[in-house]
Amino acid sequence: MIIANGYVYRDNSEFEDCNVVVSDGRISRISPKAVTGEDEIIDASDYFVIPGLIDLHFHGAVGEDVCDGTVEGFKKIAEYELKNGITSICPAMMTLPEEELISDIKTGKEFRDGDGKDHSRYAELLGFNMEGPFISPVKKGAQNEEFIKKADAAMAERFIEAGDGLVKIIGLAPEESPDYAEYIEAVKDKVIVSLAHTNSDYETAMNAIEHGASHVVHLYNAMTGLTHRAPGVVGAAFDSKKVTSEIICDGIHIAPAAVRIAFNEIGADKMVLISDSMRATGLEDGIYTLGGLDVEKKGSLCTLKGTDTIAGSATNLFDCMINCHTKMNIPLGTAIGAATLNPAKVLGVSDRLGSISEGKQADMLILDKNFGLKHVIKNGIVVY
Numbered sequence: 001m002i003i004a005n006g007y008v009y010r011d012n013s014e015f016e017d018c019n020v021v022v023s024d025g026r027i028s029r030i031s032p033k034a035v036t037g038e039d040e041i042i043d044a045s046d047y048f049v050i051p052g053l054i055d056l057h058f059h060g061a062v063g064e065d066v067c068d069g070t071v072e073g074f075k076k077i078a079e080y081e082l083k084n085g086i087t088s089i090c091p092a093m094m095t096l097p098e099e100e101l102i103s104d105i106k107t108g109k110e111f112r113d114g115d116g117k118d119h120s121r122y123a124e125l126l127g128f129n130m131e132g133p134f135i136s137p138v139k140k141g142a143q144n145e146e147f148i149k150k151a152d153a154a155m156a157e158r159f160i161e162a163g164d165g166l167v168k169i170i171g172l173a174p175e176e177s178p179d180y181a182e183y184i185e186a187v188k189d190k191v192i193v194s195l196a197h198t199n200s201d202y203e204t205a206m207n208a209i210e211h212g213a214s215h216v217v218h219l220y221n222a223m224t225g226l227t228h229r230a231p232g233v234v235g236a237a238f239d240s241k242k243v244t245s246e247i248i249c250d251g252i253h254i255a256p257a258a259v260r261i262a263f264n265e266i267g268a269d270k271m272v273l274i275s276d277s278m279r280a281t282g283l284e285d286g287i288y289t290l291g292g293l294d295v296e297k298k299g300s301l302c303t304l305k306g307t308d309t310i311a312g313s314a315t316n317l318f319d320c321m322i323n324c325h326t327k328m329n330i331p332l333g334t335a336i337g338a339a340t341l342n343p344a345k346v347l348g349v350s351d352r353l354g355s356i357s358e359g360k361q362a363d364m365l366i367l368d369k370n371f372g373l374k375h376v377i378k379n380g381i382v383v384y
Contacts (some may be wrong), residue, residue: 001022026360044366050340052087052353053086054340055274056090057217059278066104067100070107074116079121082123082384087378095144096291101130106163119379132149142311143197143291169192195208195216199224215243218253221248237265245262250313250319252301259324260328278314280302282316362378362380
């Protein structure tokens with residue numbers, strides 16, 4: 001198959017007029033000249049060709065949540081994500097009882113090893129991003145305080161073992177655990193330690209980073225902000241120059257100026273767009289649940305019922321990426337990189353995913369000049 005005459009996104013965040021040749025599910029050649037002799041040609045003239053998106057933090061969609069713990073739910077979520085250009089996924093787990101989290105992780109493994117192998121129908125399950133249970137009740141957001149725990153390396157090991165390679169990120173509020181440094185040292189070589197739902201001060205956050213915490217969950221949200229005398233977790237993320245940071249660009253969670261500041265301070269190569277979408281995504285307004293709590297969806301806004309507390313989003317990653325460019329004024333190439341190559345690097349899969357490069361998996365999207373999604377290509381197959 002040849003994707004011909006497209007405006008192709010490359011690793012340098014720039015676009016090139018070229019042709020992409022796909023063979024056996026891989027990108028076999030990228031050529032500035034016309035290529036002939038292949039069986040199928042997709043004319044991408046005047047279209048953008050970009051890598052498939054990777055969402056490493058979301059909870060669900062179309063009425064389903066990964067914490068429902070059903071293979072059928074995983075199928076519906078992964079089908080929705082693929083249809084919307086998110087070709088690979090790393091869903092987030094809520095703060096729930098340990099046995100329930102382990103069961104949900106095992107269900108994900110069952111999906112991955114079974115129907116999840118059919119990439120013509122489903123986004124690829126790369127792993128799990130565990131927000132809880134080692135978080136702060138002060139910054140719990142829409143997490144259930146009843147199930148919050150102190151950092152526990154043995155428990156983390158049980159999560160990792162249950163996932164058989166699927167547990168990629170585990171959140172931590174360091175200020176809640178006096179031995180957080182020892183905990184980080186014990187698990188950092190087996191899983192990414194993220195600062196998540198934390199009321200930590202700047203000094204504690206920086207110390208956690210120095211010991212090996214390397215990621216920040218939804219920057220600005222559910223953490224201490226930056227002020228001139230108390231820089232907080234946000235200040236630590238800006239100042240460390242070591243961590244990767246998730247950011248939600250649904251137009252509700254964060255003001256456009258704050259998005260631009262984050263990209264400038266942290267660096268475009270370390271920013272990761274996420275959707276944080278919950279089960280109401282893709283559905284009409286109404287009452288839904290997240291982590292066992294009632295959430296009200298009104299348009300794009302999701303809040304805990306009866307409160308002003310934002311509870312996830314109702315926007316998928318593709319729309320967040322477009323918002324990042326059109327509403328936050330982040331350069332298009334930068335926004336695309338934050339939804340493709342950057343999450344691939346965080347998850348350790350950039351050798352095969354996240355960019356349009358020879359030898360990589362042929363996961364690509366074709367967009368018109370108004371950023372409308374025209375085609376989804378997964379493993380070299382046009383699936384939509």
